[in-house]
Amino acid sequence: MPLYCQLKDTLKAAIERGKLKPNDRLPPETELAQLFQVSRMTVRQALIELENEGFIRRRQGQGTFVAERKFRQSLLRLTSFTEDMQSRGLKAGARVLSVKVISGDENLMQRFEAAPDEQFVRLERIRLADGEPMALEISFLRRKFCPRIEEIDFTDRSLYVTLREEFGLELGWASQTIEAKLADEYEAKVLGVPVGVPLLLMQRITYLADGLTRIEYVRSSYRGDRYQLYVEVMR
Amino acid sequence: MPLYCQLKDTLKAAIERGKLKPNDRLPPETELAQLFQVSRMTVRQALIELENEGFIRRRQGQGTFVAERKFRQSLLRLTSFTEDMQSRGLKAGARVLSVKVISGDENLMQRFEAAPDEQFVRLERIRLADGEPMALEISFLRRKFCPRIEEIDFTDRSLYVTLREEFGLELGWASQTIEAKLADEYEAKVLGVPVGVPLLLMQRITYLADGLTRIEYVRSSYRGDRYQLYVEVMR
DNA sequence: TAGTGGTCTAGACCACTTT
């Protein structure tokens, strides 16, 4: 592992464990270089990446400081429902409504740019936060990348963790749309809300780490009365 | 202006003007260094920032390539309605509903962490895309940073451009929430839609470039039938 | 004025990909 990554991890761990608190000042770059027996440029690479990830702020003439907690959370990243709920301090869960292997759906083939005979796994779940229905989530996966995934029970299991640990699939990025719509009869029934309540509809196509291969299409309908997206955006 | 910024701007301009096309390979780092008469580390700093901004992809052993257009657009950034519509190929406009100077609002004072006697300007506009109502936007500005801004007509004028050009205010970042709700009677009337249609509600607090000073609070209600957010998110 | 981060150099060797 590169030296700058080791230094990065060391500092990140110190911040996350509370050994370094928000607004604490870090030692100057020259001092860190001596401490870790590396050159200043190596220290700088570690610090620049930590700043980009929101863990620290660097100010010319002043020094380097641990960022406020809220600043290092929830810049919009590719997260699973499980991770999202964890960061909100809620316990994520699921009720599996159906699991199917399907193929030949025109719409899906287009979204995935897939061959006509390719198989997909359709996983439909109600997502729970502290046991309460929060969203209806319908995921489509390309079965050739995760064979027999339909045999796994996703009641209390993160899909993304499973993709990584069982199938060695590293996710890279996703393109996502967000819109407002009304709950139809089916959505209302499974979410336990009246027909016509507002929902936040998010549709996502997830790509692997190579940046090109599409692995997942997911359509999530969040209850408008319980769910709010939070984003920090830069100019 | 630093050398690496000059190089960055040069390359960015070449990409934006189409002189360098998607998937074109850039010269290797050593060659760029010779071409621009700078060290390789300086070239690298320019390239790393261009990669972070989505203009290029770098691959060890292969080279540096111009990124696909869609990859360099619309990562979620702090944009004005005007910029947002431009990037969608629509013409942005506005109908000013009211402009007021107000003070003493508890709620506002809290959002801005402002003194009890501070004055705010409240600007309420219907935002138009190609002449059609798209959103109701209510902006609150701290008047001490932009005195007499209430005398400006924002019918065909970007608020953010005005803040920069008339008042020298550079925006830095914003914290933003996004949720789904139903149109109430007032919203329905001014947007020209029935009561109860779904709306995408975005609330934003905008900070200046210093990262600390809050300058704007804006509450935008977008028509759910016409507006969709698009985001690309990284893992 | 002293100390911080910001920029820059001219090398070096390594890891990865393609030929």
Added chain:
DNA sequence: AAGTGGTCTAGACCACTAA
């Protein structure tokens, strides 16, 4: 084997901030 980006060094001077 050749060429690419990835990591790293040991210096240097500059710009900004605070005392």
